Amino acid sequence: MKGVLSLAEFSLASWNIRAGLGRDLRRRPLRTIEVISGLDADVLVLQEADFRRHPRPSALPVSGGRIGPFEVIDLTPNAVGLGWHGIAVLKRPDVDVEAIERIDLPALEPRGAVILDLRIACRPLRLVGVHLGLLRGNRRKQISYVADQLSKMTKRPTVIVGDFNEWRERKGLETLPDWLRTHSPGATFPAGRPFLRLDKIAMTKDIDLLASEVVTHPAAQIASDHRPILARFRLTATSARDS
Numbered sequence: 001m002k003g004v005l006s007l008a009e010f011s012l013a014s015w016n017i018r019a020g021l022g023r024d025l026r027r028r029p030l031r032t033i034e035v036i037s038g039l040d041a042d043v044l045v046l047q048e049a050d051f052r053r054h055p056r057p058s059a060l061p062v063s064g065g066r067i068g069p070f071e072v073i074d075l076t077p078n079a080v081g082l083g084w085h086g087i088a089v090l091k092r093p094d095v096d097v098e099a100i101e102r103i104d105l106p107a108l109e110p111r112g113a114v115i116l117d118l119r120i121a122c123r124p125l126r127l128v129g130v131h132l133g134l135l136r137g138n139r140r141k142q143i144s145y146v147a148d149q150l151s152k153m154t155k156r157p158t159v160i161v162g163d164f165n166e167w168r169e170r171k172g173l174e175t176l177p178d179w180l181r182t183h184s185p186g187a188t189f190p191a192g193r194p195f196l197r198l199d200k201i202a203m204t205k206d207i208d209l210l211a212s213e214v215v216t217h218p219a220a221q222i223a224s225d226h227r228p229i230l231a232r233f234r235l236t237a238t239s240a241r242d243s
Contacts, residue, residue: 008123008234008235009210009232009233009234009235010042010043010120010125010232010233011041011042011043011230011231011232011233012041012042012043012044012045012159012201012230012231013039013041013043013044013045013215013228013230014044014046014047014161014162014163014199014201014228014229015035015039015045015047015215015227015228016046016198016199016225017032017036017046017048017049017059017060017223017224017226018048018224018226019048019049019050019051019052019086020059020060020223020224021225022222022223022224023190023191023192023221023222023223023225027059028223029059029060029061031222031223032059032060032223032224033060033068034068034219034223035217035219035220035223035228036068036070036090037068037069037070038217038219039215039228039230040230041092041230042091042095042120043090043091043095043118043120043127044070044089044090044091045087045127045129045161045162046083046087046088046089046090047086047087047129047162047163048086049081049087049088050076050081050083050086050088052086055078055081056080056081056086057080057081058080058082060082067090070090070091070092071090071092072090073088073091073097073100073116075088075114077102083114084102084112084113084114085104085113085131086131087112087113087114087129087130087131089116089127089129091118094121095118095119095120096118096119097116097117098117098118098124099117100114100116100117101114101115101116101149102115103115103145105133105141105142105145105146106138106141106142107133107138107141108133108135108138109133109138111131111132111138111142112131113128113129113130113131113142113146114128114129115127115149116128116129117156123157123235124156124157125156125157125158125159125235126150126153126156126159127158127159127161128146128150128158128160128161128162129161129162130142130146130161130162130163130164131163131165132162132163132164132166134165136166136171136172139164139166139172140172140174141175143173143175144175146160147177151177157204157207157235158180158203158207159201159202159203159204159207159233160180160201160202160203161201161202161231162199163198163226164198164200165198166200167196167198169182169184176202179205180202180203180204181202181203182200182201182202183200183201183202183203183209183231184197184199184200184201185197185199185212185213185214185229185230186212186213186214186229187214188214188226188228188229189227190225191220191221191224191225191226191227192221192222194214194227198226199226199227199228199229201229201231203233206235206236207233207234207235207236208234208235208236209231209232209233210232210233210234211232212230212231212232213229213230213231214227214228214229214230215227215228215229215230
């Protein structure tokens with residue numbers, strides 16, 4: 001039974017790395033990579049992984065297509081940075097990528113999201129990485145836009161994860177459809193003494209959330225102004241069947 005269950009389980013981490021700038025106001029990318037390497041996840045979604053100014057180079061060094069033990073999924077359209085609108089996705093070598101879609105989100109400020117169809121232990125999974133806007137009105141529009149894009153795609157177990165920039169548990173998330181449910185692992189911002197739950201997860205009902213946490217390792221508390229989140233999931237018997 002243990003082997004059967006492990007096939008249907010997977011873990012995700014998410015972290016706004018602030019382009020490697022720590023709470024000590026020192027940019028130390030190797031410190032950031034040390035924290036990333038210690039995260040026990042199959043897939044890791046980063047926000048602010050590229051610098052803001054054009055051509056948006058990567059904030060972290062990449063060696064042989066890897067950062068620590070993770071492979072970098074190529075999301076950048078110009079082969080300069082790590083990702084799309086600063087969103088980067090890293091994976092374990094045994095996770096397969098089947099499709100990638102990059103989308104621009106409606107906002108006064110440039111924002112985007114990435115949609116990846118993955119296969120983890122031969123099971124289909126759709127992962128959406130987001131970094132939503134600073135204004136609540138924009139966030140509502142962005143959530144609605146992402147949900148609308150997903151509704152046009154073939155059904156697949158789906159997890160949305162990232163920096164939602166929304167500290168409320170209900171207000172601001174009104175445009176999230178009822179086929180998605182949200183979860184906040186805990187307060188992540190500011191990293192020194194967090195009290196705002198900005199980093200969240202939304203998932204379809206065919207995915208069970210087994211556990212979640214805010215990473216409290218001392219290095220994670222100083223390497224960025226956000227703390228990372230980590231969650232473990234299990235695909236239900238229905239969702240484990242490919243559509």
